Amino acid sequence: MDPNRLNGKNILITGAARGMGSANAEAFAAQGANVCLGDLDLDEAQKVADQINAAGNGKAIAVKMDVTKREDNASAVAATVEAFGSINVAVFNAGLNKPRFFMDIDEDNWDMIMNVNTKAMWLGMQEVAKQMIAQGPMEDHPYKLINVGSIASRKPLVDVTVYCTSKYGCLALTECGALGLAEHNITVNGYAPGVVVTPLWEQLDKDLVEIGFKERAGQAYDDIVENNLVIKRVSYPKDVVGTASFLCSDDSDYMTGQMISIDGGWVTK
Numbered sequence: 486m487d488p489n490r491l492n493g494k495n496i497l498i499t500g501a502a503r504g505m506g507s508a509n510a511e512a513f514a515a516q517g518a519n520v521c522l523g524d525l526d527l528d529e530a531q532k533v534a535d536q537i538n539a540a541g542n543g544k545a546i547a548v549k550m551d552v553t554k555r556e557d558n559a560s561a562v563a564a565t566v567e568a569f570g571s572i573n574v575a576v577f578n579a580g581l582n583k584p585r586f587f588m589d590i591d592e593d594n595w596d597m598i599m600n601v602n603t604k605a606m607w608l609g610m611q612e613v614a615k616q617m618i619a620q621g622p623m624e625d626h627p628y629k630l631i632n633v634g635s636i637a638s639r640k641p642l643v644d645v646t647v648y649c650t651s652k653y654g655c656l657a658l659t660e661c662g663a664l665g666l667a668e669h670n671i672t673v674n675g676y677a678p679g680v681v682v683t684p685l686w687e688q689l690d691k692d693l694v695e696i697g698f699k700e701r702a703g704q705a706y707d708d709i710v711e712n713n714l715v716i717k718r719v720s721y722p723k724d725v726v727g728t729a730s731f732l733c734s735d736d737s738d739y740m741t742g743q744m745i746s747i748d749g750g751w752v753t754k
Contacts, residue, residue, distance in 0.1 A: 488542060490734050492517035495569040497561055499552050499609060500579030502529035504683030505633065508722030509576060509729050511536070514543035516730060521565040521572075523550035523557075524579075544569070552579045552605035558612040571620055574733050575613040577606045578633045580651075582685060584644045584692050595647050602651035606632055606658055610673070614666055622670040627741075630666070631732045632659045632675035636748045639677060644698045652677075656744055663742030672741035676728050679748030680709050680719045715750025 496513055500506040501522035507530075510520045514537040522545060524530040530547035537545035548564045551557045565572045580602045585594050610630055617628040637645060638652035655675065662673035680686060690706065693699040699708075706719050725747050731737055732745075746752045 486512070486515055486730075488515065488517055490516040490730065491543070494518040494574050494733055495521075495565060495572050496574040496576060496733060497521045497523060497565045497572055497613065498576045498578055499523045499550065499561075499605070501547075502526045502533060504685060505678070505681060505722045505725055505729075506576075506578040507533045508726055509578065510534075510545065511540075512726035512730055513733060514540070514545055516543070516734075518543045518574075518733070519569040520545045521561060521568065522547045523552070523561045525549065525551055552577075552609060553600045555608050555612065558605075558609045562612050562616050566616060572613060572616055573623065573626075574629045574631065575609065576631045576633065576729065576733070577609050579605060580633065580635075580685070582645060582648045582689050582692075584689065584696055584698065585647065586644060586696065586698075587646050589696070590647055598647045599651050599654070602648070603654035603658070606655055610658065610662055614669065614671055617671055618669050626735050626738055628669075628671040629733060629737070630662060630671060630673045631729065632662075632673065632744075634659070634675045634677035634744050636677055636679040636746070636751050638744070639746065639748075639752045644693060644696070659744055660742045667741065672737070674732050674737065674740050674743045674745070676725060676732065676745045676747050677752075678720065678725055679714070679746075679751045680706065681725065682719055682721050709751075713751045713754055714748075715753060718749070720747070720749060 502524035527549040534545035534547040635652040
């Protein structure tokens with residue numbers, strides 16, 4: 486990992502206390518970035534920030550953040566700027582899932598998932614873009630917004646209709662945001678993981694047994710590996726940090742409106 490690849494990058498990451506969010510924060514800092522870790526769980530986010538600062542590469546701060554609230558998005562942006570002088574990259578990673586079969590979806594399930602996975606992404610994109618526009622264009626490189634999507638924006642899945650809907654929305658925000666923000670020298674890209682072993686997926690595995698879609702813990706992992714993946718294993722946060730780092734770096738300057746799949750080949754089957 487190049488310790489200088491992300492020098493000069495001041496990056497806000499949402500949902501950064503664990504899983505892919507914390508893995509990205511650690512990887513970005515190891516490449517020279519300064520990172521603001523936003524999460525509802527401030528204690529866990531602060532632990533990750535402390536580990537990053539102790540490692541002595543990039544700097545890190547943690548902020549308590551409810552991504553569904555515009556004021557929390559604005560406060561996280563302000564904290565990033567106060568700590569590092571500016572913001573030039575944001576990674577909208579926060580997300581959740583709660584499986585339901587189609588006829589079992591209720592308004593609470595719909596609102597919870599759509600608010601966190603889609604509405605919050607839109608709010609974050611707007612608040613970060615406001616600050617980027619106010620800072621004025623950078624001389625040599627664009628600002629970057631990076632949306633964390635999912636295989637669920639490429640493949641319909643019977644047990645997670647609302648999650649699929651929210652991630653199709655993430656894809657739309659990426660493509661439409663690229664069009665709407667181009668005049669301000671802001672690019673919008675994203676990446677779409679498949680099955681990543683994180684606390685979110687560990688809970689989903691239990692939930693799928695609870696609703697009767699799977700018979701035992703771990704069956705969801707086994708079935709997906711057997712039936713859906715070209716690369717015959719599930720993934721881990723370390724499998725996404727390379728693509729995420731690329732999207733944060735100057736190497737992706739000529740990309741916008743793209744959603745890169747990191748799904749073990751699921752999208753091809």
